[in-house]
Amino acid sequence: MNTLLLDCGSGGRASQRLIGDVFLRHFDNPVLRTMDDAASLTLPHGRLAMSTDGYTVTPLFFPGGDIGSLAIHGTVNDVSMLGARPLWLTCAFILEEGLDLDILERVAASMGRAARRAGVQIVSGDTKVVPRGMCDKLFVTTTGIGERLAEPAPSGSRARPGDAILISGAMGDHGLAVLGQRDSLSFLSGIESDSAPLNGLVEALMLEVGDIHVLRDPTRGGLATTLNEIAGQSGVACLIEQEAIPIHPAVAAGCDVLGLDPLYLANEGKLICILPEAKADAALRVLRSLPYGEEAARIGTVQAPEAPFKPGQVVLQTAIGGRRLLAMAEGAQLPRIC
């Protein structure tokens, strides 16, 4: 087995070989090839979106993805949520001495593929190697920038009473897929992560529908936590219909067995879109016509922060007609899912 040496993070020849043999090969593009410490980039204008995320998921490979594709999709999606077209990513690896180089190669190949599919370039990077036992195999932090497509940008603070709340597909797949792989739960083996780039959906919503108030991807903490954040930032309430929320049968069944709530599970290829009621049908049509949006649904309506609602509340209308509060999660149902 070919393993990673401490020297591969030294900045010397061993580092250069690693960069040339693995990263340049899979990420190749003219900007990265300059091999300067920073990337020189040119936008048509100066209106940017920028976001960063660290990825520590375990296991590194899971049904539907791996830490590499996740690190591309996650940051592409976070940049997109500002109504922006992601263009460039940087990646910073923290690697454990002794890591199987085949694993690094597979992760880098997956990142390269995911970046090409999402239409973004990896333009700069960094590699640190820490001694055995000082990190768990491989962590990667990606940072992305993109150009904002319209002003004002969508923001968690722009939900307005009467706005429609849409989601682009089914909830909970990613969290359960990672859990199933990590704990070898065979009854979850059919569930795949939904990890996917959402920039295509966002660009269509921004340019074909317009007037998008909020875009947010319900990752850590799931739909319930993300809606709580939005309700809090906007000073409104959200009323959600349980029956309208798409959940794949295998996910619903798995959650029943494990006592998990799919509304709090992480998604990595879904977005929440909040926009004026009058635009809701058009937005749903656009989403459903595109890859990763086929199962889009309207799940609720933004409510004024007055009785029976309070500002910041997320209320679930249950299938049998009752209402209950979807509180914000205190902690995580599952650690290290992204």
Added chain:
Amino acid sequence: MNTLLLDCGSGGRASQRLIGDVFLRHFDNPVLRTMDDAASLTLPHGRLAMSTDGYTVTPLFFPGGDIGSLAIHGTVNDVSMLGARPLWLTCAFILEEGLDLDILERVAASMGRAARRAGVQIVSGDTKVVPRGMCDKLFVTTTGIGERLAEPAPSGSRARPGDAILISGAMGDHGLAVLGQRDSLSFLSGIESDSAPLNGLVEALMLEVGDIHVLRDPTRGGLATTLNEIAGQSGVACLIEQEAIPIHPAVAAGCDVLGLDPLYLANEGKLICILPEAKADAALRVLRSLPYGEEAARIGTVQAPEAPFKPGQVVLQTAIGGRRLLAMAEGAQLPRIC
């Protein structure tokens, strides 16, 4: 002792408290305060520089700095080396469950201070918490963007025969300061890291001197490795005079004892500037007039890649008149110094 819980990385309420109590307090600015997943930024034009670096230094605190100030300075400097004015940084923390929250607080405070002094804003971030034993206390990855100040940007590939080679100060302090702290070597206790933001020097060089061919900060691998990279990228040779290279006496003495070569030790507040001979004196005057440039020196000249030199070579003219090749380091003299 108040320690970090896994839940603080969950995306739920515990995460929000950590962000509010620690990060927002120390990094506060209007962009970060929006609390969206991405930062919305506006440049006067679209000519950018972008760079990322992961920081895994141990110990977290050392004479002259800590992982927080280092993470700001390092990325500010990498962006600057493209002849750019750094404007915005993101930071992504990977934290170990059980970390003393006072340590996190001190690191965040140091990052906030360093960012304010360097004139940059931390506009977005991410926090992951991994279970005990899965990382070594605290890693942080910072990514920076800035506006390029002139075209063409300085690049490692633009050194030309006859160009002067300057450095902005003494070599080796950072590497030796971290080593001394880590291994409790009391004879090194007077040595402080040179960790510092170099954007002031770069802006003065770009705007007051101009025609800067190469800017590079000799971090991992030190002066020797960085000059080798430049010589390789530009297809030239570098001839360096040993006596002209400033090295603090305590660093020289410490290196003698430990058998280390200061030309291969990391610096975190120094730059290499390569520019036309005719501009060398003006550049030296500018550097010496500014903070962090007082000890600037001209150390050599770029040579054509012909006999007695070969392309990619770095040759040291020793004090007694001999010449020897400064090879690129294979690995690191010291691991985890940044």
